[in-house]
Amino acid sequence: MSEPDQTPPLLDVQQLGKLYRVGGWLRPKHLRALHDASFTLGHGEILALVGESGSGKSTIARLCVRLEAPTSGRILLDGRDVLHEERGHATLAYRRRVQMIFQDPFGSLNPARTIGQHLERPLLLHDKAKTRADLSARVHALLDTVGLVPAPEVAAKYPQELSGGQRQRVAIARALAVEPDLILADEPVSMLDVSIRADVLNLMLDLKEKRGISFLYITHDLASARYVADRMMVMYAGHIVEAGPSDALLEKPLHPYTNLLLSAVPELEGSFARGLPARSGAPALVDPPPGCPFAARCPDVTDICRRETPRPVSLDEGRVVRCHLYPEPSRTRSE
Numbered sequence: 001m002s003e004p005d006q007t008p009p010l011l012d013v014q015q016l017g018k019l020y021r022v023g024g025w026l027r028p029k030h031l032r033a034l035h036d037a038s039f040t041l042g043h044g045e046i047l048a049l050v051g052e053s054g055s056g057k058s059t060i061a062r063l064c065v066r067l068e069a070p071t072s073g074r075i076l077l078d079g080r081d082v083l084h085e086e087r088g089h090a091t092l093a094y095r096r097r098v099q100m101i102f103q104d105p106f107g108s109l110n111p112a113r114t115i116g117q118h119l120e121r122p123l124l125l126h127d128k129a130k131t132r133a134d135l136s137a138r139v140h141a142l143l144d145t146v147g148l149v150p151a152p153e154v155a156a157k158y159p160q161e162l163s164g165g166q167r168q169r170v171a172i173a174r175a176l177a178v179e180p181d182l183i184l185a186d187e188p189v190s191m192l193d194v195s196i197r198a199d200v201l202n203l204m205l206d207l208k209e210k211r212g213i214s215f216l217y218i219t220h221d222l223a224s225a226r227y228v229a230d231r232m233m234v235m236y237a238g239h240i241v242e243a244g245p246s247d248a249l250l251e252k253p254l255h256p257y258t259n260l261l262l263s264a265v266p267e268l269e270g271s272f273a274r275g276l277p278a279r280s281g282a283p284a285l286v287d288p289p290p291g292c293p294f295a296a297r298c299p300d301v302t303d304i305c306r307r308e309t310p311r312p313v314s315l316d317e318g319r320v321v322r323c324h325l326y327p328e329p330s331r332t333r334s335e
C-alpha cells in the first residue's frame with residue numbers, strides 16, 4: 001500500500017527576520033538585515049543564494065547554523081522546530097547535522113595545528129572514533145574523500161604548507177567529519193584562484209550525488225550558482241525577491257532586480273570569475289522607507305511599490321517572486 005509522501009523538507013525556513021541594534025546607546029536604531037525570509041531545502045539538494053554585498057546572505061547562514069538567534073520566524077529541520085529545543089545537547093545534535101564552511105580558508109584553520117589535528121577534533125567531540133587507530137583511519141578517509149592524498153602525508157602538514165584550494169578542502173573535510181546532512185557554504189570559492197574554483201564546486205556536486213548531502217551555496221557569482229545549484233534564490237536588501245529552478249530563473253527572470261543582475265552579466269558560461277555589478281547608493285536598511293526595497297532603482301516602479309512591501313507569490317514550476325508586477329492570488333502560501 002503506497003501513501004503520499006509526507007516527508008518534510010530537510011530545512012524549512014519560515015518568515016525569518018533579523019534586526020541588528022546599531023547607532024550606540026544614545027541613539028539606538030535597528031538595521032533590518034533580513035525581512036520575512038522563507039524557503040525550503042530538500043535532502044540532497046543544492047540551493048544557491050545570490051545577491052550583492054550587504055543583501056543579507058551571510059545573515060541567513062548565521063541564523064540557519066544557529067550562530068545567532070533570529071528576531072522572528074522559525075527554522076524546522078526535518079519538520080522539528082529547532083529554535084525551541086533545549087540548548088546544550090540539542091545544539092550539539094544540531095551542529096552534527098548542520099555544518100558551515102566560511103569564505104576564508106586561511107583564517108579558519110589554526111597555524112599551530114596539523115591538518116590531522118584539525119580533523120580529529122570534531123571526530124572526538126562527536127564521539128566518532130573509539131580508538132587511536134580508528135581515529136587516524138577516519139582522518140585519512142576524510143582526506144581521501146576530499147581528494148587530499150596521500151592522506152598520511154597531508155595529515156602531518158600544517159595549514160601554511162597548503163594552497164588556498166587545499167585548505168578549503170580541509171575545511172570541507174572538517175565539516176564532513178560529523179557526517180552532516182546540510183552544509184552552509186558561505187562564498188567557499190570566492191577567495192580561491194579561478195583555476196581551482198571548479199574543483200571545489202565539483203567536490204560539492206560529488207558529495208551531493210554520492211552522499212546525499214544538501215548545500216546552501218552562498219555566492220556573488222551567478223555562473224557558479226548555475227553550475228552547482230538545482231534552485232536559486234536572489235536577495236536584495238534583506239528580502240528574497242525571487243526563487244526558482246536555476247535554469248528557469250536565469251533564462252526567464254521575473255523580478256526586475258534579477259533582470260538587472262543578468263543584464264550586467266551578459267554571458268553566464270564564464271569562468272566563475274564574474275561578480276555582481278557594483279551599485280551606486282546602498283538601499284536603506286536602517287529605518288527603511290515603506291514599500292518595496294527595490295522601488296528606488298526599479299524601472300517598472302508604480303505607486304503601490306512605494307507604499308506596500310510585496311509579499312511572495314508562488315507561480316508555476318516552483319517559482320516564487322516578490323514584486324507587485326505579479327499580483328497575489330486571493331491567498332498565497334508564503335514561500
Ligand code: ATP
Pocket residue numbers: 020021022031032033051052053054055056057058059060285
Ligand atoms: P557580503 O556579500 O558582503 O558578505 P552579505 O549579503 O553576506 O554581504 P550580511 O553579512 O548578511 O550581508 O549583512 C547584511 C547587513 O547586516 C549588512 O548591512 C551588514 O552591515 C549588517 N550586519 C551584519 N551583521 C551585523 C551585526 N552584527 N551588527 C550590525 N549590523 C550587521
Ligand code: MG
Pocket residue numbers: 057058059186
Ligand atoms: Mg556575506
